[in-house]
Amino acid sequence: MITIKDVARVAGVSPSTVSRVVRGDGKVGKKCRAEVQKILDEMGYRPNSNARALVSRKSELVGIVTPDLYRPFFGSIAHGAEKAARTYKFQVMMRNSQNDALIELDAINSFREHGCENIIVSSKFGDEETFIQLAKEIPGLIFINRYIKALANRCVWLDNIAGSRISAEYLYEQGHRDIAVVSFDTGNKDQADRIEGAKQFFKEKGVSIAPANIIFSTEKTPGKGQALFCKDAIHHLLNNGEKVTAIIAYNDEIALGLINALLDCGKRVPEDISVMGFDDLNVAENCRPQLTTIRYPIVEMAEYATKLSLQHTARNPTEIKDTHLFMPTLVKRDSVLKISR
Amino acid sequence: MITIKDVARVAGVSPSTVSRVVRGDGKVGKKCRAEVQKILDEMGYRPNSNARALVSRKSELVGIVTPDLYRPFFGSIAHGAEKAARTYKFQVMMRNSQNDALIELDAINSFREHGCENIIVSSKFGDEETFIQLAKEIPGLIFINRYIKALANRCVWLDNIAGSRISAEYLYEQGHRDIAVVSFDTGNKDQADRIEGAKQFFKEKGVSIAPANIIFSTEKTPGKGQALFCKDAIHHLLNNGEKVTAIIAYNDEIALGLINALLDCGKRVPEDISVMGFDDLNVAENCRPQLTTIRYPIVEMAEYATKLSLQHTARNPTEIKDTHLFMPTLVKRDSVLKISR
DNA sequence: CTGTTAGCGCGTTCAG
DNA sequence: CTGAACGCGCTAACAG
Numbered sequence: 001m002i003t004i005k006d007v008a009r010v011a012g013v014s015p016s017t018v019s020r021v022v023r024g025d026g027k028v029g030k031k032c033r034a035e036v037q038k039i040l041d042e043m044g045y046r047p048n049s050n051a052r053a054l055v056s057r058k059s060e061l062v063g064i065v066t067p068d069l070y071r072p073f074f075g076s077i078a079h080g081a082e083k084a085a086r087t088y089k090f091q092v093m094m095r096n097s098q099n100d101a102l103i104e105l106d107a108i109n110s111f112r113e114h115g116c117e118n119i120i121v122s123s124k125f126g127d128e129e130t131f132i133q134l135a136k137e138i139p140g141l142i143f144i145n146r147y148i149k150a151l152a153n154r155c156v157w158l159d160n161i162a163g164s165r166i167s168a169e170y171l172y173e174q175g176h177r178d179i180a181v182v183s184f185d186t187g188n189k190d191q192a193d194r195i196e197g198a199k200q201f202f203k204e205k206g207v208s209i210a211p212a213n214i215i216f217s218t219e220k221t222p223g224k225g226q227a228l229f230c231k232d233a234i235h236h237l238l239n240n241g242e243k244v245t246a247i248i249a250y251n252d253e254i255a256l257g258l259i260n261a262l263l264d265c266g267k268r269v270p271e272d273i274s275v276m277g278f279d280d281l282n283v284a285e286n287c288r289p290q291l292t293t294i295r296y297p298i299v300e301m302a303e304y305a306t307k308l309s310l311q312h313t314a315r316n317p318t319e320i321k322d323t324h325l326f327m328p329t330l331v332k333r334d335s336v337l338k339i340s341r
Numbered sequence: 342m343i344t345i346k347d348v349a350r351v352a353g354v355s356p357s358t359v360s361r362v363v364r365g366d367g368k369v370g371k372k373c374r375a376e377v378q379k380i381l382d383e384m385g386y387r388p389n390s391n392a393r394a395l396v397s398r399k400s401e402l403v404g405i406v407t408p409d410l411y412r413p414f415f416g417s418i419a420h421g422a423e424k425a426a427r428t429y430k431f432q433v434m435m436r437n438s439q440n441d442a443l444i445e446l447d448a449i450n451s452f453r454e455h456g457c458e459n460i461i462v463s464s465k466f467g468d469e470e471t472f473i474q475l476a477k478e479i480p481g482l483i484f485i486n487r488y489i490k491a492l493a494n495r496c497v498w499l500d501n502i503a504g505s506r507i508s509a510e511y512l513y514e515q516g517h518r519d520i521a522v523v524s525f526d527t528g529n530k531d532q533a534d535r536i537e538g539a540k541q542f543f544k545e546k547g548v549s550i551a552p553a554n555i556i557f558s559t560e561k562t563p564g565k566g567q568a569l570f571c572k573d574a575i576h577h578l579l580n581n582g583e584k585v586t587a588i589i590a591y592n593d594e595i596a597l598g599l600i601n602a603l604l605d606c607g608k609r610v611p612e613d614i615s616v617m618g619f620d621d622l623n624v625a626e627n628c629r630p631q632l633t634t635i636r637y638p639i640v641e642m643a644e645y646a647t648k649l650s651l652q653h654t655a656r657n658p659t660e661i662k663d664t665h666l667f668m669p670t671l672v673k674r675d676s677v678l679k680i681s682r
Numbered sequence: 683c684t685g686t687t688a689g690c691g692c693g694t695t696c697a698g
Numbered sequence: 699c700t701g702a703a704c705g706c707g708c709t710a711a712c713a714g
Contacts, residue, residue, distance in 0.1 A: 014701045049455045051691035053391040055706045075416030082437050091451055093434050096423050110432055114390045256627045263629055286597045287628050288604055355685045392707035396690045
C-alpha cells in the first residue's frame with residue numbers, strides 16, 4: 001500500500017502538503033499542487049478510508065437494511081440507494097434483516113461500528129420506541145416504506161391508503177361492485193392501509209365489501225407458502241357464496257398467485273374476475289394478462305431517502321422538508337375488465 | 342462513542358487487557374475477564390472497525406460488484422453473499438457496475454481503499470488481462486458467473502454448455518426436432534455457450550437447427566427493449582418459413598417475453614410452441630404456463646464464492662480445490678409439450 | 683497473566 | 699503558503 005508519506009518523500013514535500021492536495025484543500029501553491037498531483041497519479045496513490053474515517057470521524061458510507069435482496073422490490077431499494085450514494089462518492093454497505101427486529105438492530109450497530117452514520121432502514125416490524133431512541137443518536141437514520149409520526153422528517157413513505165383508494169376508484173369506474181381483498185394481518189400498517197383505502201372508498205359510494213370477501217391472513221411471510229396461500233384464498237372466495245367480480249391483491253406477487261390460482265380453477269382473468277396488483281414490479285409487465293396495478297416508485301424513493309440522509313448529516317444542511325410522502329399512481333394494463341351494469 | 346480506554350479506566354485495568362477481552366484473546370485471568378466483560382456490556386462498548394482495520398491491516402468486509410441489483414438474478418447474488426458473510430461476521434459492501442468495465446474497476450479499487458480484500462465480481466465484459474493482474478494483487482478476488490482459465494481457482498461458474506445440452510436433450514425426448522434458439526451475441530461466452538450446447542446435442546442426434554431459427558442478436562442490454570426484442574424474434578421465427586416446435590431462450594426473462602409475444606400472435610404455449618427458460622428465477626414458477634427451465638443455483642454459488650474468498654485470505658488456509666464448477670439442472674414445468682412423432 | 687510502548691495512515695491544529 | 703507535531707481507537711510487540 002502506498003501512503004501519503006511515500007508520496008511526500010518522492011515529491012520532496014511534507015505529508016501535510018500531500019494531504020492538502022489529495023483533499024483539494026485550497027492552501028497549496030499552484031505549481032506545488034500540480035507537481036504533487038502528478039506524482040500522486042504516477043504512484044497510483046489511493047487514500048486509506050479507514051485512516052480517514054478514524055481521524056475525521058466520518059466515513060463516506062451509506063448503510064441499508066432490507067428484509068432480503070432477492071425480491072425485486074428490495075433489490076430496487078438497494079439499487080436506488082447505491083445510485084444516489086455513488087453520485088456523492090459514498091460507498092454502500094448492506095445487510096438483510098429477514099424481518100427480524102434483532103438482526104435489524106445488529107445491522108444498524110454494525111454499520112455504526114464502521115463509522116457509518118447514513119443508514120436507510122426498510123423495516124416493517126421494528127419497534128417504534130427503539131427507532132425513536134436510535135434516531136436521536138443517529139442523525140442520518142432514515143426509514144423507508146414506513147411512517148413513524150414522531151420521526152416524520154426521517155420517514156420516506158408511500159401513501160398506501162391513497163393507493164388503495166385509487167385501486168378501488170378504478171374498479172368502481174370499470175363497473176365493479178362486488179369486490180374482494182386479499183392481504184395479511186401482521187400488525188403491519190401497510191397491509192391494513194391497503195385494505196382500508198378500498199373499504200373507505202366503496203363505503204363512500206354506498207357499496208359495502210362483503211366480510212367474507214376480505215381475506216386478511218395472519219401468515220407472516222408468505223414467501224414459499226405464497227402459492228398455497230393464494231390457492232386457499234381463491235378457493236375460499238369462490239366457495240363462500242358471495243359474488244366477486246374483482247380482487248384487490250396486497251401486491252403484484254400476490255396478484256400473480258391469485259391469477260394462477262384462478263386459472264387453475266378454470267376462471268379467466270379478467271373475463272371472469274379482474275385482479276389489481278400493487279407495486280408495479282417488472283414482472284407486472286412481463287406476465288399475461290399484464291397486471292393493472294398501482295405503481296410504487298421505490299427506486300426514486302430509495303434515491304430520495306439516501307439524499308435525505310446525506311442532508312441530515314451534512315456540515316451545512318440546507319433546509320429539510322418535514323414530510324417525505326410519495327404518492328402511488330395507477331398503471332392500467334390488462335388484468336381489469338370494464339363490465340357493464 | 343465509548344472507547345477501550347474508557348472501559349479500561351472504569352475497570353481499573355489497562356487498555357490492552359480490555360482489548361484482549363474484546364477479542365477473546367486467551368491470556369487474561371478468568372476473574373479479570375469476567376469483570377471487564379461485565380463493564381464492557383454495561384457501558385455498551387462497540388469496537389471501532391476503522392481503528393481495527395487500520396492497525397490490523399484487515400477489514401472484515403466482503404465487497405460485491407454486480408451489474409445491477411433490481412434484477413432478481415443479481416439480487417440473489419447479493420443475498421447469497423450477504424448470507425455467507427454474516428456467518429463469518431463480515432460486513433458486505435456492494436456496488437453496481439452497470440456492465441461498465443471502468444465502473445467495475447473503480448468499484449474494486451474503492452473496496453480496497455476500505456481495506457476490503459474479499460471481493461466477489463460478477464462481470465461479463467471486463468478485460469481478462471486486467472483481472473489476471475488484479476487477482477495477483479488481491480488474493481480474495483473471486484469471479485462469479487465467469488470462467489477465466491488462468492484464474493481457474495478464483496472462478497465460481499456454471500457449465501452453460503451442459504445446461505444448454507440438458508435443455509436440448511429434454512426437448513429431444515419430448516419429441517421436438519424443429520428447434521429455435523434466441524440469445525444475444527455480445528461477445529459474452531455465456532450467451533454463446535447456451536446456444537452451443539444445444540447445437541452440439543442436436544448435431545449428435547443428426548438433427549440440425551435451421552440457421553434462420555438461430556436468433557443471435559447483437560443487442561447489448563435488452564433491459565427496457567426486451568419486450569420489443571422478443572416480439573421481433575417471434576415475428577422473425579414465425580415468418581422465416583422454417584418450422585418451429587420449440588424455442589430455447591437465453592434466460593427466463595427472455596422466455597417470458599417470447600411467450601408473451603407468441604400469445605400476442607395467437608400462438609398457444611406449449612400447445613403450439615414449447616419454450617425453455619434458463620435460470621429458474623422465482624417468476625418461472627409464478628407465471629402461466631409455469632416455465633420449464635434450467636436451474637442456475639445462483640444463491641448457493643454466491644454463498645460458495647464468498648466462503649471461497651474467505652478461504653483465500655485466511656491466515657491458515659485449508660486446501661482449496663482448483664475448480665469451482667456448478668452444474669445446472671432441469672426443472673420440468675408446463676411450458677414444454679410432449680409431441681408425438 | 684498484565685501493563686507499557688509504539689505505531690497503523692491520515693487530518694488538523696499551530697508555528698513559521 | 700508550507701511543515702512539524704499530535705492524536706483518532708486500536709492491536710501488537712515487548713517487558714515485567
